[in-house]
Amino acid sequence: xxxxxxxxxxxxxxxxxxxxxxxxxxxxxxxxxxxxxxxxxxxxxxxxxxxxxxxxxxxxxxxxxxxxxxxxxxxxxxxxxxxxxxxxxxxxxxxxxxxxxxxxxxxxxxxxxxxxxxxxxxxxxxxxxxxxxxxxxxxxxxxxxxxxxxxxxxxxxxxxxxxxxxxxxxxxxxxxxxxxxxxxxxxxxxxxxxxxxxxxxxxxxxxxxxxxxxxxxxxxxxxxxxxxxxxxxxxxxxxxxxxxxxxxxxxxxxxxxxxxxxxxxxxxxxxxxxxxxxxxxxxxxxxxxxxxxxxxxxxxxxxxxxxxxxxxxxxxxxxxxxxxxxxxxxxxxxxxxxxxxxxxxxxxxxxxxxxxxxxxxxxxxxxxxxxxxxxxxxxxxxxxxxxxxxxxxxxxxxxxxxxxxxxxxxxxxxxxxxxxxxxxxxxxxxxxxxxxxxxxxxxxxxxxxxxxxxxxxxxxxxxxxxxxxxxxxxxxxxxxxxxxxxxxxxxxxxxxxxxxxxxxxxxxxxxxxxxxxxxxxxxxxxxxxxxxxxxxxxxxxxxxxxxxxxxxxxxxxxxxxxxxxxxxxxxxxxxxxxxxxxxxxxxxxxxxxxxxxxxxxxxxxxxxxxxxxxxxxxxxxxxxxxxxxxxxxxxxxxxxxxxxxxxxxxxxxxxxxxxx
Numbered sequence: 001x002x003x004x005x006x007x008x009x010x011x012x013x014x015x016x017x018x019x020x021x022x023x024x025x026x027x028x029x030x031x032x033x034x035x036x037x038x039x040x041x042x043x044x045x046x047x048x049x050x051x052x053x054x055x056x057x058x059x060x061x062x063x064x065x066x067x068x069x070x071x072x073x074x075x076x077x078x079x080x081x082x083x084x085x086x087x088x089x090x091x092x093x094x095x096x097x098x099x100x101x102x103x104x105x106x107x108x109x110x111x112x113x114x115x116x117x118x119x120x121x122x123x124x125x126x127x128x129x130x131x132x133x134x135x136x137x138x139x140x141x142x143x144x145x146x147x148x149x150x151x152x153x154x155x156x157x158x159x160x161x162x163x164x165x166x167x168x169x170x171x172x173x174x175x176x177x178x179x180x181x182x183x184x185x186x187x188x189x190x191x192x193x194x195x196x197x198x199x200x201x202x203x204x205x206x207x208x209x210x211x212x213x214x215x216x217x218x219x220x221x222x223x224x225x226x227x228x229x230x231x232x233x234x235x236x237x238x239x240x241x242x243x244x245x246x247x248x249x250x251x252x253x254x255x256x257x258x259x260x261x262x263x264x265x266x267x268x269x270x271x272x273x274x275x276x277x278x279x280x281x282x283x284x285x286x287x288x289x290x291x292x293x294x295x296x297x298x299x300x301x302x303x304x305x306x307x308x309x310x311x312x313x314x315x316x317x318x319x320x321x322x323x324x325x326x327x328x329x330x331x332x333x334x335x336x337x338x339x340x341x342x343x344x345x346x347x348x349x350x351x352x353x354x355x356x357x358x359x360x361x362x363x364x365x366x367x368x369x370x371x372x373x374x375x376x377x378x379x380x381x382x383x384x385x386x387x388x389x390x391x392x393x394x395x396x397x398x399x400x401x402x403x404x405x406x407x408x409x410x411x412x413x414x415x416x417x418x419x420x421x422x423x424x425x426x427x428x429x430x431x432x433x434x435x436x437x438x439x440x441x442x443x444x445x446x447x448x449x450x451x452x453x454x455x456x457x458x459x460x461x462x463x464x465x466x467x468x469x470x471x472x473x474x475x476x477x478x479x480x481x482x483x484x485x486x487x488x489x490x491x492x493x494x495x496x497x498x499x500x501x502x503x504x505x506x507x508x509x510x511x512x513x514x515x516x517x518x519x520x521x522x523x524x525x526x527x528x529x530x531x532x533x534x535x536x537x538x539x540x541x542x543x544x545x546x547x548x549x550x551x552x553x554x555x556x557x558x559x560x561x562x563x564x565x566x567x568x569x570x571x572x573x574x575x576x577x578x579x580x581x582x583x584x585x586x587x588x589x590x591x592x593x594x595x596x597x598x599x600x601x602x603x604x605x606x607x608x609x610x611x612x613x614x615x616x617x618x619x620x621x622x623x624x625x626x627x628x629x630x631x632x633x634x635x636x637x638x639x640x641x642x643x644x645x646x647x648x649x650x651x652x653x654x655x656x657x658x659x660x
Contacts, residue, residue: 037191060191063125092119125187132168222253242278425492439467576653615646
């Protein structure tokens with residue numbers, strides 16, 4: 001008896017899912033007359049993609065399983081499973097009736113095995129978030145990780161498919177519920193599945209969404225749009241639907257239930273705060289338009305107004321490609337990013353700017369123009385523009401420089417044979433940086449103020465303090481760099497004073513060694529090949545030296561290093577990991593970092609520049625000193641060492657002091 005029930009169930013499922021040749025007769029289902037998805041269901045059934053149950057019902061509110069959704073999706077896309085249907089893809093689909101379709105979906109990247117570590121559970125209801133991911137993948141689209149405006153965004157954020165939810169919403173495949181939620185973990189119902197897949201087919205042009213009457217007493221066809229008091233009758237004025245960067249002329253509007261259909265292809269919800277379209281009239285772009293119906297008019301309430309294009313001196317420019325500059329600074333904004341609030345105000349990146357007090361400029365071709373005002377004329381917008389000096393300079397030339405001051409001294413521009421910049425340790429030639437009229441730098445799409453930049457002129461290093469722009473030319477103000485010697489470590493410039501070369505228990509500053517040739521080092525008159533006896537410490541972190549050389553053209557040491565995982569890890573072998581300084585048998589200072597120094601070699605030295613041969617002796621610059629009697633300075637106070645104890649097991653050095 002059980003086997004017979006299973007066989008009947010299988011037959012019903014196959015009847016619902018297998019593609020059939022459409023017949024002339026319109027399918028009749030007894031349970032969808034008042035259902036919101038009626039027209040989607042009939043449209044889908046007319047194409048032969050689904051059929052009802054033997055009792056002439058469709059059961060639109062019954063959950064649809066992952067296997068069923070997968071089969072219908074492949075069927076309506078015209079995809080036939082490959083012949084190797086016995087290849088299992090999930091641990092629980094080996095003997096499943098839909099294993100071939102599931103395997104084909106995996107092969108095409110519509111289903112991803114790693115997303116179901118516990119098995120697909122093919123007969124469980126498919127979540128709305130999963131359906132979004134499968135449809136977006138079937139379209140060959142990418143997830144959109146920008147936030148959604150659904151009211152349950154906190155739930156959406158918990159879903160691994162959150163980017164697909166946003167993409168499916170933006171593509172018009174799925175909409176939220178009347179309460180503004182999306183409900184990512186709710187199961188998809190059969191009626192919902194038909195609506196989603198009709199929208200999907202509309203995207204690829206296989207089938208058009210239905211345009212039918214809301215009820216028998218009112219016609220669903222709309223003849224005009226009303227935007228900010230202006231009425232645009234279809235056929236008289238071209239109104240465009242903005243999709244990505246494409247303007248699609250609107251030639252038909254219709255409404256069914258709570259949805260508006262544009263060109264019988266694109267669907268948008270009525271009276272919604274989410275998933276609303278952008279519309280374009282003339283050169284004006286109305287953003288995130290809330291839609292409602294009044295008689296035969298589609299009432300449009302835009303969330304913001306922007307420019308879609310701008311015409312100037314006989315040329316028309318797409319606002320998506322016109323760079324916009326706020327306050328004479330370089331940035332990532334374009335004219336299409338600017339919301340036009342009123343005649344003197346724009347909003348960009350969530351901030352409002354009065355163009356009368358904050359300079360706002362655009363670049364048209366190679367020319368720059370200041371925006372002095374915004375003019376509104378019926379449904380078109382124009383800008384009051386005035387030519388201005390360049391806001392940005394791409395690829396600095398010597399002719400772009402008026403003067404370079406080092407403190408109060410002016411450098412002769414005609415003596416410059418080489419000029420480049422060091423930004424965040426990396427070298428940038430003049431052609432690789434952008435400098436704006438406010439004196440800021442852009443390198444690899446990152447923005448830097450002048451004080452973050454070192455300018456290198458004829459191999460001399462200068463720290464920038466300010467950059468001024470006058471008449472399109474720059475004046476650089478700088479001072480001699482406080483870095484006296486540089487090195488290049490892993491391709492980046494590094495203050496050589498922060499680099500220590502380690503050999504055994506000895507520590508050498510970089511200026512105490514000589515790199516005589518590739519991977520050959522001379523220390524104290526002896527020559528060594530680079531090997532396991534060497535390591536280095538940079539800003540307190542220990543590294544293995546993989547390669548060391550000297551660049552004669554740059555006149556500095558170059559090194560390739562990797563963070564140490566061997567004998568140098570964490571601390572120098574056999575050296576204290578921690579210092580405790582006692583005065584009158586009480587801890588006065590815990591640790592030797594900061595302003596703790598010891599006198600050796602004619603000057604005050606940090607503790608990371610010395611090593612200990614035993615608890616009573618330390619080594620600096622290959623010279624051994626007595627610890628007892630040595631002077632240690634903590635802050636501004638000088639002490640004399642009177643005793644010490646090296647706790648070898650814990651690698652703690654205790655140093656006992658009295659004021660000198």
